[in-house]
Amino acid sequence: MAEIDGGRIAAKQLRRAGIDTIFGVVAGPMIEVLAGAQNEGLRVVGCRHEMNGGFMASAWGYQKKLPGVLVVGSGPAMTNAVTPLFVATESAMPLVVLGGSAFAGTRGVGAFQEADQMSLAKAACKWTGQVDATERIGEWIHLALGKAIGGRPGGVYLDFPGELVAKKIDEEAAVLRDAPEVAAPAADENAIERLAGWIAGAERPLLVFGKGAAWADAGEPLTALADLGVPYVCSPMARGTIADDHPSFANAARSHALGHADLIVMVGGRFNWIFGLGRRLAPDARIVQIDVEPEEAFSGAAVDLMITADARQAAEQLRAALAGRELRTNPTDWMAALAAKSDSNEAGLSEALADDRIPINPYRLVAEIREFLPRDAIVTAEGETVMGICRTLLPSYRNRACMNAGTTGCMGVSAPYTVGAKLACPDRSAVAVLGDYAFGAAAMVVETAARIGAAPVFVVANNEGIAGHMIQDFMLPPGSPQIASLLPARYEKLAEMVDGHSEYVEKPEEIRPALDRALAAGKVAVVHVRIDPKARRLSGSNYLQ
Numbered sequence: 001m002a003e004i005d006g007g008r009i010a011a012k013q014l015r016r017a018g019i020d021t022i023f024g025v026v027a028g029p030m031i032e033v034l035a036g037a038q039n040e041g042l043r044v045v046g047c048r049h050e051m052n053g054g055f056m057a058s059a060w061g062y063q064k065k066l067p068g069v070l071v072v073g074s075g076p077a078m079t080n081a082v083t084p085l086f087v088a089t090e091s092a093m094p095l096v097v098l099g100g101s102a103f104a105g106t107r108g109v110g111a112f113q114e115a116d117q118m119s120l121a122k123a124a125c126k127w128t129g130q131v132d133a134t135e136r137i138g139e140w141i142h143l144a145l146g147k148a149i150g151g152r153p154g155g156v157y158l159d160f161p162g163e164l165v166a167k168k169i170d171e172e173a174a175v176l177r178d179a180p181e182v183a184a185p186a187a188d189e190n191a192i193e194r195l196a197g198w199i200a201g202a203e204r205p206l207l208v209f210g211k212g213a214a215w216a217d218a219g220e221p222l223t224a225l226a227d228l229g230v231p232y233v234c235s236p237m238a239r240g241t242i243a244d245d246h247p248s249f250a251n252a253a254r255s256h257a258l259g260h261a262d263l264i265v266m267v268g269g270r271f272n273w274i275f276g277l278g279r280r281l282a283p284d285a286r287i288v289q290i291d292v293e294p295e296e297a298f299s300g301a302a303v304d305l306m307i308t309a310d311a312r313q314a315a316e317q318l319r320a321a322l323a324g325r326e327l328r329t330n331p332t333d334w335m336a337a338l339a340a341k342s343d344s345n346e347a348g349l350s351e352a353l354a355d356d357r358i359p360i361n362p363y364r365l366v367a368e369i370r371e372f373l374p375r376d377a378i379v380t381a382e383g384e385t386v387m388g389i390c391r392t393l394l395p396s397y398r399n400r401a402c403m404n405a406g407t408t409g410c411m412g413v414s415a416p417y418t419v420g421a422k423l424a425c426p427d428r429s430a431v432a433v434l435g436d437y438a439f440g441a442a443a444m445v446v447e448t449a450a451r452i453g454a455a456p457v458f459v460v461a462n463n464e465g466i467a468g469h470m471i472q473d474f475m476l477p478p479g480s481p482q483i484a485s486l487l488p489a490r491y492e493k494l495a496e497m498v499d500g501h502s503e504y505v506e507k508p509e510e511i512r513p514a515l516d517r518a519l520a521a522g523k524v525a526v527v528h529v530r531i532d533p534k535a536r537r538l539s540g541s542n543y544l545q
């Protein structure tokens with residue numbers, strides 16, 4: 001009878017669940033899992049750090065609507081994966097970390113890389129489990145994958161005590177499982193009727209989209225609602241759920257819209273800090289929330305009606321309920337007010353967008369990127385100054401096409417997100433716009449991308465530090481050693497080191513040709529752009545708070 005080790009069983013179960021790519025760092029006791037995956041024909045991406053790997057896997061999963069899988073070794077390898085687990089859980093992205101741990105018979109007396117991995121994982125995850133028999137590895141993986149993706153997606157940790165991984169068993173004793181078909185939950189029809197009546201009767205209705213809407217692919221039925229003349233705003237990563245050039249898109253007047261709407265319908269999002277904790281809404285506004293998790297009704301916002309449902313399902317039902325109904329909202333009034341506000345906000349930026357001075361104004365850089373981006377691009381942005389500007393200016397036209405530091409404001413996500421997204425969607429452009437700190441936090445992904453033949457474009461907006469010189473010069477003791485300012489290092493050389501494409505840009509007119517060449521190169525590219533260290537963002541919230 002053929003024998004099979006625990007690693008190969010794990011790989012067979014992953015393949016059975018439709019996963020063809022996994023991420024990991026080679027380490028004991030999980031080498032058999034990585035080898036098993038290669039033997040089963042999965043693409044295994046060997047990463048340079050578990051944190052990078054976790055973010056790559058999260059982005060791959062978010063784009064594919066499958067759990068992203070990261071394989072890590074014991075002790076510090078596993079603790080390095082705690083941040084991506086935390087970020088995945090908070091940002092509702094599906095990530096499964098398979099982590100090896102110390103061998104039975106050695107625990108408690110100083111085993112190699114021994115750590116209380118279950119406790120370390122618990123606070124960062126929506127679910128944790130521990131394999132208890134090699135025969136059950138398939139079943140445990142089936143559970144872990146399902147928990148990551150079921151309901152609101154998030155981070156999941158599955159622990160593999162070392163002795164169970166390399167152990168060989170009779171192949172027939174290895175239980176593999178098929179995923180159930182899960183019908184998306186529909187909304188209560190009475191609640192939808194009430195909501196349709198409220199929308200029809202509201203003077204200033206507003207739709208708000210969070211990542212749940214993007215995840216549920218709710219764009220099409222939501223577009224039908226926006227087509228009725230109901231304006232909408234998006235959380236940063238929900239951009240593109242409806243293409244940003246829809247006339248009802250009101251992000252450029254976001255604060256005004258949220259502060260003046262008399263009916264707010266949040267779809268697949270949370271009233272967390274990104275939406276001012278729900279505290280800056282008009283006091284008499286009616287608030288409706290549509291979410292797959294009913295607990296979301298309890299937040300800083302005074303929610304009137306919670307509709308528990310898949311965002312796409314609920315939006316379809318709402319479309320049907322509103323068909324043929326006249327809306328009270330007057331487009332020349334509410335929509336026009338928002339459009340006027342958007343125009344005046346944009347007009348306030350026009351000088352910065354056209355600025356042709358040297359050093360380059362970051363607004364000019366982002367304006368050039370805006371012109372350059374292909375419509376189907378997946379764009380990630382990260383940094384403080386730079387990300388804020390990108391959030392204001394860079395459009396998204398496709399669902400889940402916008403990725404950034406998200407709910408946790410975590411630096412170090414975007415470079416690996418870009419690689420993971422590019423692997424998931426090889427036919428689309430993947431472009432990251434990164435502050436110099438943000439790029440530095442994860443820069444070795446350049447080597448990973450080159451090795452696996454991925455071709456992301458990293459645009460490094462170098463203002464020589466964390467928020468440029470602003471913190472060093474104005475918040476730290478005068479003349480003190482540099483801790484917020486950084487050297488103007490030649491970041492493009494990281495591409496040269498792996499025979500990638502590199503560009504160094506100091507003048508505004510050089511930006512566009514450099515971007516075009518980088519995209520055309522068809523290999524990993526670093527476009528290093530020197531921007532004004534003294535430039536600040538003209539408005540918006542920030543990630544340093």
Ligand SMILES: Cc1ncc(C[n+]2csc(CCOP(=O)(O)OP(=O)(O)O)c2C)c(N)n1
Nearest residue numbers: 383384385386411435436437438466467468
């Ligand atoms: C993991 C993590 N560490 C630290 C921070 C605090 N922080 C916020 S923004 C930032 C860096 C911003 O600098 P940069 O990426 O160069 O972009 P810039 O603001 O200069 O455009 C840091 C360190 C964070 N948000 N996340």
